[in-house]
Amino acid sequence: MGTVELRGLKKSYGQVQIIHGIDLTVDPGEFLALVGPSGCGKSTLLRMVAGLETVSAGEIVFNGKVVNSLDPKQRNVAMVFQNYALYPHMSVRENISLNLRLSGVSKSEMERRVNDAARLLHIDAILDRRPSQLSGGQRQRVAMGRAIVRNPAVFLFDEPLSNLDAKLRVMMRAEIKALHQKVKTTSIYVTHDQIEAMTLADCIAVLNGGRIEQIGSPIELYNNPANKFVAGFIGSPAMNFIPGKVENSQAIVDRVSRGLPSVPLADIANGTSLEFGIRPEHLRLSDGEDGLPATVLQVDQTGSQTHVIADVLGSPVTVVLEGMVILNPDEKVKLSAKVDDIYLFTAGDGKAVGPRQHLG
Template sequence: MSTLSINNVKKSFGEVDIIHGVDVEIDDGEFVILVGPSGCGKSTLLRMIAGLETISSGEIIIGGRVVNNLRPKDRDIAMVFQNYALYPQMTVAQNMGFALELAGAKKEEIRKKVGEAADILGLEPLLDRKPSQLSGGQRQRVAMGRAIVRDPKVFLFDEPLSNLDAKLRVKMRAEIKSLHQRLKTTIVYVTHDQIEAMTMADKIVVLQGGRVEQIGTPLELYDRPKNIFVAGFLGSPAMNFLEGVIEDGGTFVLKGGARAALHSTPAVADGAPLVLGIRPEDLALCAEDGIDAVVKVIEPTGSETHVAVEVEGQELTWVVRDRVDLSFGQTVKLSLKTSNAHFFDKATERRLGGVDGLPQFEEMGFPC
């Protein structure tokens, strides 16, 4: 079994607390991504799993065995680093088989395992080359091959695609996901790129300030974010947030005064400050009615256009998938498709209705 349990793990450097009691359960064969902004503690947590950092308290259990005091080589893990960490004087084959050689494996066993990994990763024509003769993507595949030959219980990836260009990152995302589906080995993967997290993970762990904000499948986190941080971090472009209050038991009033009748409302008192979260793709152009929005920035991407607009002093991003003729400074009318929208308490930033609840209303009356 390749299960991994992280139980109330904490990490401090002197008097500075970095990781504040993290709990994560990872099932056998699961692809789990640790995601969050720079400095949130995700790489530190990965290094503690690997044994490259000591933990201050708590337990890390791999395959039913507590590994807190085991050296990295005794944990039955393999790590793929951001900078590949290949030996420049060795060939691809030698790099891939070096760990087995150190472990005293026989030459025939090393040759067999290196050949199998090279076949999986399409590296057969490159086995006699040195790292300096390879592209960035090829070097990353060699680093992955070096991990595969060890047949570990858990693969650890530390931002492996951050040094690649955009096109190659897309290709390597697909290769790593395909590799996981073939090997069915437990993977813990660190990235700050939420697109990588959304497209690759079975389960995402969102971290901020050394704490777990939410754990769930990509769509669970996208559709039912626990708080404003998770809602704003996952999704590209990010979710829009509009400040306002509930009045008369069923009307949402924006900060600038625009009013909308709601079919159902969160259970809060009139006048309570709220934040409405709505995805950029849930804004739509109106012919006559709707909210006045002033166009500030227009960014064509080909398949869609990202438009920054100002609504009553608050900036929103609007994703347009049809061809529209817009210009800077133009005022347009927008409606909000709110079946997928959310209310958040402004003070606590928590989503009203609970993590597992449905959206708090069906439809919003900014008419169109």
């Protein structure tokens, strides 16, 4: 197991800077998810850690040793890619053992490792098939097997499940989690699926435009996002934002009185523009006078929940209600939330403000 540290890591392609100075530590055995929108630099960062991409500035440190100048083989990392990168003309067994063969491991040792990995990944029965004779999920397992047999200090995953259908993705996600609990190899897992990150990772780093917005446990990011970007990225369906302002040292929503509970906010100047953030699962139907006036636009029943999209003051707002709630398009409702479930962000730079910042 290894510690991975990134110190002031930067990457430019020509004049264009892609990664703007990343500082990050992954502890031994930790599973870190790197999330962020498409093009934010996740793969670039991972490829630098793997040694597949040069570093423009900063250091990559494994177990206290700078590895910038080491080639991928010398770094003892194994990478699992989105497209699996299996050799079509080789059997599963040959694909899995290829790197071991090249590194000169004895035949008996190689057989033992391949068989162990195959058992762990439930692919013992398909070791003699070719990749073209496998399902997507089986190919994915073979790619994982190839990484595991090398017994690397660090696993690097770049969206390994994004080519699988939804059901298989959930299954493989559970398998990766179980696998990590067994082998406890330090892992960095790139995904733009925040549910995958939330369920798999001990720690999540949210990347945006080549910069880290926040690092923390899934629950920390969900409960205490540092800014509007993280708040909108972590949690599904995404958080709703409603414009507001500070008046008499209280945060209130614009254009409707008592639409949401006001939040005491003494340290921000009156008149400052804000955004209220409310998660879909924290909104409910209000039967009293208070609440945001809303018009139902769309209702989706999942069986266990009712997902509603409603128009609130001209903007769509998502509401997730427990159970089967009967609502119809064009129906007028009022939406309310508890004061403790309200997040506040400055309208300018999107920084989180207000009492939630002090809640656990």
